[in-house]
Amino acid sequence: MSISVPEEYDNANWSKAFIEWIRAIRWQSSEGALSMESKLVVLECLHKEFLHITNELAKYYRTHHKEDYYLLRSIPGFGRLVVSAILSELGDIRRFTNESELSNYIGVVPGLHSSGGTEKALGITPRCRSLLRSYIIEAAWIAMRRDPELQAYYRKHQGKNSKSVIVKIAHKLIRRMWSVIRNKQPYIINYQDSLENSTKSGKVKQTA
DSSP, X not given: OOOOOOGGGOSSOOOHHHHHHHHTOXXXXXXXXXXXXHHHHHHHHHHHHHHHHHHHHHHHHHXXXXXXXXXXXXXXXXXXXXXXXXXXXXXXXXXXXXXXXHHHHHTBOOOEEEETTEEEEOOBOSSSOHHHHHHHHHHHHHHHHHOHHHHHHHHHTBTBOHHHHHHHHHHHHHHHHHHHHHHTOOOOOOHHHHHHHHTSTTOOOOOO
């Protein structure tokens, strides 16, 4: 039985809609249906365990590291899981002497190299906290949709290597991490400045 995955689901993320699409597949054999149902049951169990661990970690950090937890949560794209991962992997962010040291430790160093008309991402370093880095890069995609400034930055660089651009956005998030913790001030999205800058003949203000 040959099944083509719809284009909107053809990625690494298993959304609720994708799982429902799988459930709706009419299998030619009862064995095939039973096998897929078994895998979906395992997936559901793993998802429940994942949510349980995420909730417990968030609860712990809200209790024992309340200030840092909520400062980091103020950054667009940083949900409970990402913030818990940051605090678990990094501990006290204040131990880093500057934002560059923090970025290097995580493994997100922005850069774009162009050679022979081909752009290559220089934002990924071999020495890193790979799991944390993947969470922050994933958070960058979410933040880009919620923060007008980051959205404008991405649009300005459309046509370039999208992976390189998202690494730069991830680096901006790390700079925000550094800023909110060091200054003890939550991040506030400046919608007005973002709107004004997006209308100035393509000139977009670029800040952390």
